[in-house]
Amino acid sequence: MLLQxxxxxxxxxxxxxxxxxxxxxxxxxxVNLGVSQRIFYIHVPLAVLSLIPPLIVFTTSAxxxxxxxxxxxxxxxxxxxxGLLFTTLALITGSxxxxxxxxxxxxxxxxxxxxxxxxxxxxxxxxxxxxxxxxDRRARFSAIVGILGSVNALAVYLASELWRTIHPGKxxxxxxxxxxxxxxxxxxxxxxxxxxFLLFAYSIIFRARLHATVDQIASLRSQLDDLxxxxxx
Amino acid sequence: xxxxxxxxxxxxxxxxxxEIRTRQMAVSxxxxxxxxxxxxxxAIPNTTTTTTVYSTTATVVWLCMLxxxxxxxxxxxxxxxxxxxxxxxxxxxxxRDAIYLGKVISxxxxxxxxxxxxxPLSSILFNIPLLTLTIVxxxxxxxxxxxxxxxxxxxxxxxxxxxEILLPVLFFPAVIPIILAAIDATQRALQxxxxxxxxxxxxxxxxLSIAITTTSAILFTFAMDE
Numbered sequence: 001m002l003l004q005x006x007x008x009x010x011x012x013x014x015x016x017x018x019x020x021x022x023x024x025x026x027x028x029x030x031v032n033l034g035v036s037q038r039i040f041y042i043h044v045p046l047a048v049l050s051l052i053p054p055l056i057v058f059t060t061s062a063x064x065x066x067x068x069x070x071x072x073x074x075x076x077x078x079x080x081x082x083g084l085l086f087t088t089l090a091l092i093t094g095s096x097x098x099x100x101x102x103x104x105x106x107x108x109x110x111x112x113x114x115x116x117x118x119x120x121x122x123x124x125x126x127x128x129x130x131x132x133x134x135x136d137r138r139a140r141f142s143a144i145v146g147i148l149g150s151v152n153a154l155a156v157y158l159a160s161e162l163w164r165t166i167h168p169g170k171x172x173x174x175x176x177x178x179x180x181x182x183x184x185x186x187x188x189x190x191x192x193x194x195x196x197f198l199l200f201a202y203s204i205i206f207r208a209r210l211h212a213t214v215d216q217i218a219s220l221r222s223q224l225d226d227l228x229x230x231x232x233x
Numbered sequence: 234x235x236x237x238x239x240x241x242x243x244x245x246x247x248x249x250x251x252e253i254r255t256r257q258m259a260v261s262x263x264x265x266x267x268x269x270x271x272x273x274x275x276a277i278p279n280t281t282t283t284t285t286v287y288s289t290t291a292t293v294v295w296l297c298m299l300x301x302x303x304x305x306x307x308x309x310x311x312x313x314x315x316x317x318x319x320x321x322x323x324x325x326x327x328x329r330d331a332i333y334l335g336k337v338i339s340x341x342x343x344x345x346x347x348x349x350x351x352x353p354l355s356s357i358l359f360n361i362p363l364l365t366l367t368i369v370x371x372x373x374x375x376x377x378x379x380x381x382x383x384x385x386x387x388x389x390x391x392x393x394x395x396x397e398i399l400l401p402v403l404f405f406p407a408v409i410p411i412i413l414a415a416i417d418a419t420q421r422a423l424q425x426x427x428x429x430x431x432x433x434x435x436x437x438x439x440x441l442s443i444a445i446t447t448t449s450a451i452l453f454t455f456a457m458d459e
Contacts, residue, residue, distance in 0.1 A: 065452075120405075120406040121406055124402045124406060127399060127403075128390070128403065131394045131395045131399050132392075132393050132394075133393075133394060141392075144389065144456055148385075148445075148448060148452065149406070149407075152407055152410060155410040155444075156410050156413070
């Protein structure tokens with residue numbers, strides 16, 4: 001396990017360094033968007049990967065409700081934590097890019113609205129966990145919030161796509177890079193994507209393991225309490 | 234099947250009877266709504282075009298409903314929780330989804346009653362035609378979805394440490410799609426849009442509300458599985 005961890009961390013660190021080198025040294029400055037376009041190499045992978053946690057949360061929450069196996073709850077919880085981090089970073093990096101390009105920090109585009117909504121759902125999920133005292137109830141309630149929240153994020157996207165077409169959503173997608181001819185740009189995107197994906201996957205695995213350890217300690221502690229209670233009598 | 238419907242109606246009837254006898258919720262919600270409309274009048278200046286007035290008023294009316302629905306659904310479970318009625322309900326030999334549907338129906342009745350005050354009042358105060366059949370066709374499915382999601386989240390948050398704080402955090406984002414759809418359909422209806430474009434909006438709203446209520450009914454049985 002330790003060796004596996006070290007290999008994963010080393011690969012991730014190398015990929016992150018390589019992507020930073022490509023973004024700041026190798027990749028040419030965009031003719032139209034200028035230096036601000038460099039944030040895309042971070043923003044796009046963050047935003048795309050933010051869409052994976054809802055799928056994981058929906059599946060694992062449904063698995064938890066049907067099987068009551070705590071591992072599904074731990075995976076859902078970890079995905080929400082990482083999802084919240086990635087969504088926050090995607091919103092911040094997107095905003096930093098939007099200000100010089102669109103002239104505003106925020107616009108009510110379907111994609112942006114969906115991300116803000118996802119962010120709220122993740123916060124709600126973590127809040128209901130922290131406010132529920134009973135562990136079984138905590139897992140059940142958060143699974144319910146996870147399922148409805150994931151479905152809702154999709155509904156918000158569809159709703160705002162149907163009713164609020166201020167401008168094409170593809171503008172903030174990877175469409176800007178598709179026109180670029182420079183192969184170093186394509187390499188930059190690819191390496192950033194791999195690096196940030198490794199960070200994403202590793203964070204979820206690491207958090208899920210950590211939650212498993214915390215649960216194990218709690219159960220050992222309660223066993224110890226029971227034992228000392230028995231000896232006292 | 235007949236027993237199932239009787240169970241649902243008994244549960245909703247109990248809540249409605251309680252409210253008719255005490256009138257606690259109706260009075261406070263109406264006071265809050267009037268106060269909100271007074272504040273909102275600053276957002277709707279007389280000089281702007283009718284289109285702006287329509288779109289702003291539609292938003293104001295649905296924002297009022299969002300806040301009113303929060304109070305209604307929270308109240309419907311707080312009274313149960315505080316008077317240990319909920320324990321009695323869960324011990325009743327009725328399916329969990331009958332409890333859920335009973336609560337949804339009583340909350341739906343309360344919300345429709347509030348709307349029957351809010352809509353005429355807004356029509357008078359802001360001089361807009363809110364009392365039409367099209368608006369009713371928008372309001373009923375939207376209110377069902379709000380009551381459906383609200384009932385599930387209120388049942389859950391009442392069983393936690395910080396119920397008043399937690400409910401809006403869970404409930405408001407959950408009903409955002411319905412509120413957005415309702416505002417948009419109301420704006421279109423006020424602007425005189427008719428035919429397939431408007432009915433498509435109402436259709437989407439109905440599908441969304443039924444989907445949320447059905448999912449919530451299934452999830453409610455898990456939430457109360459103790």
